[in-house]
Structure formats: C-alpha cells, structure tokens
Amino acid sequence: MNLVTNNKWIGQRTIRPDGMDKVTGRAQFAADTTMPGMIWGKILRSPHPHARIRSIDTSKAEKLPGVKAVVTSKDIVDFPIEKGAVMLGIQDMRWMCRNVMARDKALFPGHPVAAVAATTEAIAAEACNLIEIDYEVLPWSIEIDDAIKSDAPVLHEFNKFDGKPSNIVGRLEHKKGDIAEGFKKADIVIERTFTTRPVHQGYIEPHACLISVAPDGKTTIWSSSQGQFMVRAMTSMLSGIPQSDIRAIPAEIGGGFGGKTIVYLEPLATLLAKKSGRPVKMVMTREEVMRATGPTSGSKSTVKIGATRDGKIVAAHGTFYLQAGAFPGSPIRGAAGCSFTPYDIPNLLSEGYDVCSNRSKVAAYRAPGAPIGAYAVECVMDEVAERLKMDPLDFRLKNAAKQGTKAAHGPVFPRIGYIETVEAAKASPHYAAPLGDGHGKLRGRGVASGFWFNAGGESSAQVNITEDGNVVVTTGHPDIGGSRAGIANICAELLGIDYRRVSVIIGDTQTVGFSNLTGGSRVLFASSMVVTQSTEKIIQTLRERAAKIWEIDPEAVKWENGAAHPVSPNAGQFEPLTLEQLAEKAPAMGGPIGAGVQLNTQGADGGFGTHICDVEVDVDLGIARVIRYTAVQDVGRAIHPGYVEGQLQGGVAQGIGWALNEEYIYTKEGKVDNPGFLDYRMPVCSDLPMIDCIMVEIPNPKHPQGVKGVGEVPLVPVMAAVANAIYNALGKRFYALPMSPPKVLEKLESADAAGCGVEA
C-alpha cells in the first residue's frame, strides 16, 4: 500500500475545474451543439400501454416537404429473442433494441414506434402525426399486484415462470443458514409489507444528441450520457456501424444519477442521419423524459426479522418485488443483496422478483434497488428495536457486520467501516440534541443505515506533460460527481505541483482507451488508480532524465515538490531540476513525456452509511418537513471533501423527495399523469434543511489513495430514516411511500395505528 501522507492537495477543497464554465453558461451540454446543415429528429410514441403493431404506413410523412428521413424498427438491427441474451454490461441488447423502438408490440405509453428527421422541429412533429399505425390494443397492467395475477396480460409470451407464461421475468436469492430454524429461536418476530412508487432520477438536462454520419460511414456523436463508450457500443450494435467508425464525444452532463447509463436517442438519430445524409439533432422534452426514460421501480417488499430478547437478530427474510417496466431488468440485485448487509445475521433469506409491466423500462437510479430494500428492512429494524426497548443505534451496533462477517451475497468482509458510522452517529451533536418545541407541530427523530456494493472495472487514462511543464490528464468517464477535481488533486499531489497546473479532461471514444460507464460509484476509485500508475511512470521518466543530465544513477534521484533532487551520496551537488526544466529539455532527451495505463480495476470496497433525520409534522395539513438531517458515511478517503459532502447531501435530498412527495401517478388509461416538475414534486431548496455530513475515513487498503465510492450509499438509508422519524413524531407507522400530505392526513384520521403489517 502506498498511502500518501502529509498531503498538500489530497483532502483539499480545491476549486472545481468545471465551475467557471457552469456558472457563466459556457459549459457545452449536448443540446448546445449545432452543425451546418443540421436537421431535427422527432419520435412518434405509442399512446397505448399495450398494443400489437399490425402495420406502420410512413408514406404520407415521407412526402411532407421538409422531411428528410423516417425510420421504424425495420431499420434497427434486431436481436432475436430466441437466440438468447447478448449482453452489453448489464443490458441485454434484445431488450435494448426493442426499447429504443417497439418491434411487434408497443409496451408502454411513450414507447417509440417511429422517428422522423426534418428541416425544422415543427415539420418533424407534423410528419409524426402523418404516420399511420394500425394498433391492436391489448389489456395491460402497471402495478405489481396486477402484473403478477394469474390472468394478467403477459408482456412477453416467451417468458415462463413456474412453467406458465408470466410477467415474473427473473428471480434471485441470497441465502445463509436456515431461516426456519432461526425464527424458532426468536423471542420477537416482526413482519411488515411495504410499497414504494416509481420515482425518476430527475436530472435537469433532458436527453439530447447531435449525430453526423458521413457518406463513408464515419459517425460522430455528441451526446449527454454516463458513458461515451456505452453510447458507441450500443449505437454500433443497433446500427451495424463498426465501433472504429463511431466517435462518441461526451458533452458536459446535466445530471444522470444512473438514468443516462443506457441510450434512447443515439441509435435513432444515427439511423436518421445515415438515411438523410444530414446531421440530426434530437432533444427530448421534459414530458418525453418523464414518460419514456427510466424511472426506477415501484416495489412491494415483505420483510420479517426475528430477534432474541437481548437484541440479537437470529433470522431475517426479505421478499422484494420490483417493477422492471416493459423489459426484464429491475434492480433486484441491489434490493435483495444490499438490504440486510449492514448486519451479521446467521439465518437469512433475501429474494428478489423481477416483474414486467406496461410502463417505461427502468434505468439505474443511484444504488439501484438498494434504497427500496433498505426502506423495508430499516423500518422493521426500527420496530424491532422499539419492541426490545433498545436505542435503534445500539440495536444496530449489537448486530453490526464487521471484518470477517460473511455477507449473504457472497463476500467475507475485509476491514469495513459500518460500526464506525453508527458510533459517529451516536456521538454526533445531532443525536444528543433535544428535538425542540414544534410550536403546535409534532416533531420526531429517526435513524437508518444502508449499504451499497460499489464497483471497480475498466478504466483508461493518459497523462501528458505539456511543453511548458504543466499536465493534461485525459480519462474516459463523464464527470457527474467531481472526478475531474479529485483526479487533479491526486495528480498534483503525486507530482508535487500546484493543482491548477493539472488540467483534467474527458476524452472521446477515439482518443482515450476504453473506460466503462460512470456508475456504481466507481469513477474516482478506478480512474485514480490508472492516473496514479500513469503519473508514477512519468515520475520514473523524470527521474531517469535528471539522472542522465547529472550522470548519476536514477535510483539516486528523488522526485519531490515538483522537481528532481539528487539524494545521497550526491545530495546537494546539483540544483534540482523542475518539471518545467525537464519538459523544456524533453525533445533532446528522448522525446515527449507522457504515460497511459489501462486496467480492469479490482478491490472496490462496499460503502456504509448511517443517517439521522428530524421531522416536523403539521398534523392539520398532513405536511411532514425534514428540519434537521445528518448523514454519516464511511467514505474511505475524502480526496475532495467538498465534493464528497455534495454527494452525501445530493443523495439525501433525492431520498427526502422519494420519501415525501415524488411518485409516478397514472391515469385510468395507464398513462403518466404528472410528466413534469410541477406535479412530479422533487424537493426545492427551501424544502430542505442544510444537510450535515460526517465523513468517517476508513481508507480502502486496496487503493493507492484509500478511495471508496461515495456517490450511491447516501440515498440508501434516507426513506427509512424519514419514515422512522415520522413514526416517532406521530406514533403511527407508514408502510407506503410517498408520505405525501393527503396520505399523512388520511393516516392521522384513521383508527388504524399499525398499518398493514402482520405480527407473529
């Protein structure tokens, strides 16, 4: 291990490199790009939740003056279902090709059925209206309970569950010990059922791209995504253009949160550009984003936890049904795999069921599945602690996973920081503070914990010394959480120079080596590994060149404070050679100085967090507001503490929205009734208190700077922390999200105190 100590830049709140461009409006987002001769693409979408497409007649649209190209599913490379899965990352291209454009069936309102490119947006929209589609409208279902009924309309007839066509398209389980035996030992058993609604990632920037296909097939894509290489690969697979001919240029990204880890527009714009010979721009409206891009799953979970009288959990059983939307692939792995992971439970069964229904296909959302599972588990944990008359944090400490604990999803934990997060929460000023007077409103406090896997994977970097002795680092990951700032800190630290001399950019697919998606909280972990190794190679070169000049052994040269220094026995004999001086001499000494490293990085450790939430409830209006919040997290090493806190605060803000107001509301016709930010209520700044952060730093021993992913954990505990706080305020438990004002008031006015749970 190679931890740098006495850091100058690591751990500093350096000025973010993208900040100036963003606050002055200079940052180039995908929708800002234009090209000479550019035309506009629009998508015709299904109005039906479920319909067989008998025929599509595009002839009238094609004849409209100004229309340059029309595409339908016939133009898109098919991945036949019967030929089996073709995986790209976690996505099966059989579903991806059908999601970007409906083939035989439209599976949700908003499902693309055709696309048009025309000289103006208005003509393209008019042309869409001229496309005639003969639909055979089919029965549909959206909610899990409806979709898993034996007589439910089945979306994918080929799929069988228990030998019958079914909308249950996947199941996984994690098992440890024997739960039947375990529950026998329990003095207290609590079982509850919870539901959550689909919620959207809520990135402010709608999906957008501009694509040019030259007559020789050379294709250039400017788009907003969490992975230019994912964009290139998926576009290649769906258009038939080889990857070597597609240059995917990542635009500055206006939010992703997982939702930009798949493509929607790029394959269609590529095919329209190829057909028309003109660059094609496509920008979704907010309504299209809400109707047709991935919210995360709605869910139905049942969690049963058994504990002995002295507070030891002896068995737990979780069953998590998650909506996948139109195609298989809901995040059951996160729900079933993460929810019980903070605890050392000898007998555990955690099951996930992937359920298709007639709504848009889910896309990843910050720790996909884990917040849904943790909501159920952490609320039951709260109830068990209450029954045991234990402090909820003490109850968690008593059952905490630690080094050596075997997690049900596989690993035996190395040194982890879960216990430290609970201890820090207990010791926090927040946990000790009285709730205070609500002046007629009821106040309460709740806690919850959470876990996320974190990831490593492929990353590439190139570090070059410029002729004037400064540094340019190119990596391959769109920066959605501060990776450029973090990498600048690390590179400057290693080279011993001011961080402002290090410029970090995101390369396009043809100028930097393959780098996997920005996702799984992996980017700073993985890219700082390849940047560190590249920088170390450069330092080796610099030492060798200084040694050559001084005619001494390279081993007798050290690199310090941005310069080569002779060490004993030559110490003091030569003036140090700075990076600038060595850069100047580079042409005469073997050429430019630079190094690149490509790795499939390993050693990402999971992350744990523990949160404390205070709420205040206006019982006459049913409005619950979060008035104080503290997020404690094991962050490994905070390379840029400002960004780490930003990640924690951002995750909490999203979780509060999920807990209190956000939800997809459907009409009786199966359409989303609130496809905009007015009625899809994400929190605004004034809805939230300043969110306090406590960063616990247990460095990851397998990483050169001790980095652990931090971006996803902070969403995991939030909904449970809010729910537990509301219970503490009102004495009534909620088993469904969101806890919006009409639902809170309804609950307050009902006689039912416990909700829908079943107690043993």
Next chain:
Amino acid sequence: MTELRYLAPGTLDEAVGAFAAAGSAARILAGGTDLLVQMRSGILKPGVIVDIKKIPEMTAIEETADGGFRIGAAVSGMALAEHKNFGKVWPGVLEAVNLIGSKQVQGRASAGGNLCNGSPAGDSVPAMVAAGAIVTVQGPDGRREMKVEDVPAGPGRTNFKPGEILVSFTLPPRPPGSSDAYLRMIPRTEMDIAVVGCGVSLTMKDGTVTSARVGLGAVAPTVLLVEDAAKALIGSRLDDAALAKAASACSAACRPIDDKRGTIAYRTKVAGVLLKRTAAIAAKRATGK
C-alpha cells in the same frame, strides 16, 4: 406552418380593435408566464398575440381619491411589491400575487393574467375575491365593471364577452381596523400550485369582526366567494366556535375533484384548516397585535 402575428398597441382602443378583429385566434399577452408556456407545450397555437404592456393604463398602480387602489391588469408582481403603500393596505392581496411562480416569474407575471388564465388554483384570485375587487373590462361595446368573483366561468374560461380585455382591478378604500391575508396549501414550500388557497379580508372594531369576506381557491371549478364563512365571522370575536363554524362553511362550499394534486377528502378538510389560519393572520394584522 401557421403564421403568428405579434401586436403591441399603445392604446387600449387599438388593442380592443385588434383583439376583437382577430376573434378566437387571438390571445392577450401580459407577463406571458402562462401563455408562452402553453404555446411552447403545444396546448395553444394563437394566430395573433396582442401585447398590452405598452398601454400605460395597463401597467399603472393608482391610489384613488377615496383611498382605494386601481391596479393595471399587466402590473407585475414585483412592481406591486415595490409600491410604497399597496402592501401596507392590502398585505393579503400582495402576498397572494407574490406567490405566483418564482422570483424570476414575478418580474413578469401579473394578477390580471392570473385571473384571465381561469385556473381555479390561481393564487391571487381568492385574495382578490376576499378583497372585494371590482374589475374593469373594455370591449367593442365599451367599458363595464364586474365583481372579480364573477369573472371565472370554469377551468380555463372566463365570463368576458368576445373581444373584451381586462383593464384593471379596483380595490375599495379600507376603514380603520382592516386587513387581509392569503394562505395556500402546497406540498412543497415554493414553486408549486395551490391544492387549496384561502383569502380572508376583515374589518375589526374593539376585537369584534364588523365585516369579512372569504375567497377559496382550488376546491371547485372556479374560485369561490364563501359568504356563509364570512357570516360566521361577522359579529364574532374570532372565538373557536365562530372559527369552527366558518371552517365548516368553507368545507361545505367545496366541490373539489380527486386528482393528482389532492383528494376530495383532503381538500375539503384543508379548506377549513386554512380558513382558521388565514383569519387569524388577517385579524392580527387588522388589530396590530
């Protein structure tokens, strides 16, 4: 592609002439914070837009000789907030107007547009109803006056005759001991649309309510003047029994719908809760306590 004509006449007569001549294809533009949004989302495709902001009367705030106010239909929320006296006399109307949209929107949005948009959830309307505002409209047949509560005809519709343009609101002079207040229920703290809105205007003498008006929004197809609630308050010292009676009158007046913003049960209950809270604020302002 359809053509769009933009007109910005300098006089009301010109505006009325152009608006009436264009018929149903025309729309009036004041702040544009509803109109432009509806056009961009494809809900509306007007052929003619008549911008009324160049007409002096439309953007003027005038203190009338008897101590009332006349507010031009296109006066923005921010201009009204910056007026040195208006907010002192009509704090409830002002706070309602200033709840329309965000700070940025306030620089454009007007109470006139809010009324003409015809939304039952418009924030300024219940406060104007409570204030007893009279509107002046001008059309091809000349000028007339209407009570503000008579303007809305249903969601998105008004009782204006073809070609009529809203010119101004007139708010009556205030006897001593008068004030008003507006509260709305929204799930968030700002940037939201009222699930229920309540305006209360009171005059008090020696702790007793001598006159009252109550306006309720978002609980029926139009904003309501709730006379039974006002009756319950008049003559009372705003004791619990009177407030409960007025709250019940508000709940009874509700004819809401279940929709994505709230349920019938929720809106009905909240109408009463807001009445009590709004009346308390108005009373505090009226009595200076």
